[in-house]
Amino acid sequence: MFSGAQISLYPMSDDFVDIILNAIKALDPYRDSFRIETDDLSTLLVGPPEQLFPAMRDLFVAAAASGRHCVLSATVSRGCPGEPDDPICTPAERPEVPAPLEERVALAVRTAAQAADTGQEIAVQFSFYPLGRGHHMDEIYGCIDFLKSSGVFERSKNFCTKLRGDAGQVFATLEQAFLRFGSPEGHVALDLTVSANSPTPR
Template sequence: MTNLFCGSTSRIVGFRFSLYPMSDQFVEVITSTLAKTDTTKVWMQTDDISTCIRGKMEHVFDVAKAVYLHAANTGKHVVLNGTFSIGCPGDSDGDTYMSEDDVRSNEEKVADIHIEAPTQFALYPMNEGDYMPIIADVVEIANEKGTLTGGIHYASRLDGDAHDVFATLEEVFRFTQEKVSHVTMTVNAAANSPSRKNR
């Protein structure tokens, strides 16, 4: 397998996401979620469309999981939709957060929140012509984690407790970035969907 690197040396991880509460209380759900989530170890910027967090991989995934769990714990039907990225050429803003320690700020706070997290994700190893073996390895990782429930058009499906699902997402993302320098991963995670009650 030949790796074609895209030129970035920064290993800062980014996650740009939007949170969609299916409720007329959406402002309260979003603001309370962000207030409960410790974001001190990531760079964060929010605009009228989305929020971007950036920093060390463990802290970005820690914050992403906490945002999902705090929003889902409201009992409202919510969707977290976003894109993880590492190795984007020229990605250096916020590198100061790369000196943070490895202690996850939100792990203890959300450890007792257990919610089913039906999730669709798609992984993109950039500038890699021979990407299918990587995708096959990623699918096997998810299968071994016990969260893979099938392939769908343009994505793979994960199901299970949110802690297990986010652990899977982090592991496959970490694995892939060790193979190629620039990786993106799209994630669409729902919670409390009324349609699941009718299945």
């Protein structure tokens, strides 16, 4: 299955151009796997879902290494019916029936815990939208159970969930939320905001 994201990077610095251009170089190792397009609003990544969050992680960690307050905003999608990339975004074969929800929660916790540290602490707030047929509220509650056991859960907020921790584990947690929950035949979307080096006290 293929997936995609529209991402925008905002360094709070006078030298934001250099920070953005240097950070985009972190996507070079992924260019063989992704279609990558950058314009004046965002960078589009279209490609395999298991590489999508590592690519965003590397981009953001490269920007945050400047020490400046940096924010990344992204809309992430899998399934994407009706999009211009529909032929490469839709699985060619009918996906397998997913494992029971409890098993997926446990597997997501184990997988995210194996993520390597990057040395960069980040905060994230995101919203999870499993669309299509099926018991979408069960999937949402299962995802919330996973997040609360992930080790990076900070708190629930209105309309979203807040995570905090090393970028490696936080992006791995987002990846597991994206891959393990929601109907495999449906459209799943995440709306997320990532921040590092914020001057705002916790």
